[in-house]
Amino acid sequence: MKSILILCREETSDVVELAAALNNRGHSAIYAKPCEVTVDMDKLGIRFILNDRVLDLTCVLGWVSLSQREYGLWLLRAFEIGGIPVINGSEVLGSGQNKFLNSVLLTKHQIPHIPTRLIGSCEQLEETADALGFPLVLKPVIGAKGEQVVRVDDINSLRKLAPDYLRDHKALYVQACLDxxxxxxxxxxxxxxxxxxxxxxxxxxxxxxxxxxxxxxxxxxxxxxxxxxxxxxxxxxxxxxxxxxxxxxxxxxxxxxxxxxTPAITWPHMETVRHVADLIEQRVHLSFGAKVQDGSSS
Known part of the structure; x- marks a missing residue:
């Protein structure tokens, strides 16, 4: 039976509730972390394997982040190359989960955004403080759930904390702290x-x-x-x-x-689960209709 895959970072209430909603509608919905998926590539083609079973997928929901992000993005891109519909695909997650690219997109399209700067060394701290003014908010470029998001109120705090973000040639993402x-x-x-x-x-x-x-x-x-x-x-x-x-x-x-x-879709508004299930169903039906029209459906 064809399945809908929720590719996730971990088994959360969002994942469980969405899978249950899809299964209650007669679909075969499964969820997995990227590290649980094996990919075989040989003269027979590309096969995605989960629990010793080759996956036959109608749609994938991309819900990977943080520790599962890199392999997850590779897998989502592989699904896309293989012609499997992906909702919130590799490019979407790639830019959406990168706070720097997030800000670039918002600024490019002239969407009202908080003044932001990306810097690559401690030599740029004073200039950044002068440009944005205190207080400032420091964030990891890749992060979630408020982890490592810190407010700093003076230059000494900024000098003390910045090296942790810049370690291993990473960048420091800084935003003005609006009232x-x-x-x-x-x-x-x-x-x-x-x-x-x-x-x-x-x-x-x-x-x-x-x-x-x-x-x-x-x-x-x-x-x-x-x-x-x-x-x-x-x-x-x-x-x-x-x-x-x-x-x-x-x-x-x-x-x-x-x-x-990759936002939460359950608490505090469970109706979001139904809306996401509707969206996935629409994508599955649209994809199936396109395959019937081009004669590729069995």
Whole structure:
């Protein structure tokens, strides 16, 4: 039986709930980490193998990041080359999970964004501080769930912390720290349509608002401007599934912090799971219809 594969970093509630929703609709949905997939290449072709079974796939959802990211991106690209439809494919995750490329895309398309700079050495710290002003926010170029995101308030703190980010010839991603009303906003986009938004509040008046870091939430009204910006971001990133993070600036306007291309789809709004399942079904049916038209379906 043909299967839908969720290629993920780990077995999370998002993965389990989405697989269950697809299976309840009569599909064969499976999930795996990239390290669990073997790829055979010989004169018979390319075969993707999981648990000693050759996979026959109708669609793949790309949900890899961090420790599973590199091999995961290779696999997603291999699926694409093999003609298997991939939602949030290798290029989408490659740019969406790289905060530097994230900022490049936002700036290129003139989407309101936080002033940002990428530097390659400690010699550029003073110039960066002068250009952006304190406080600053330091982030790893590749990261998730607020890990290693730090606010610095003075040049001595910046000099102390920067070498850790620059170690092994890596770069330092720096953003200005805009005033915010103790919260930011996450907008979930599915099929290039904004479907839910919520405020995220930092724990005990802290800095990080990520729910995984103990932040709290409440529903945020989807204003026309929020919808416009979130949907524009998903189109620019070519990400059918996205989480767009924004800060409120002024009256009913926003600055985009970043676009998350592997966002949570369960709590605090389980309806997102249904919308993602709908999207996958549409892609499967579209692909099957195209194969019938060109005569390649058996």
């Amino acid at each position: 915010k009303p103790g919260r930011d906003i996450r907008v979930r986009v599915v099929g290039y349509r904004a479907e839910f938004a919520f405020f995220r509040y930092a724990k005990n008046g802290g800095f990080l608002t990520n729910l995984s870091s103990g932040g709290t939430w409440e529903t945020c009204p989807l204003t026309a401007r929020l919808i416009e910006l979130a949907e524009q971001c998903s189109r620019v990133f070519q990400a059918p599934v996205a989480g767009v993070d924004l800060l409120e600036v002024g009256d009913d306007d926003y600055a985009v912090i970043e676009v998350n291309t």
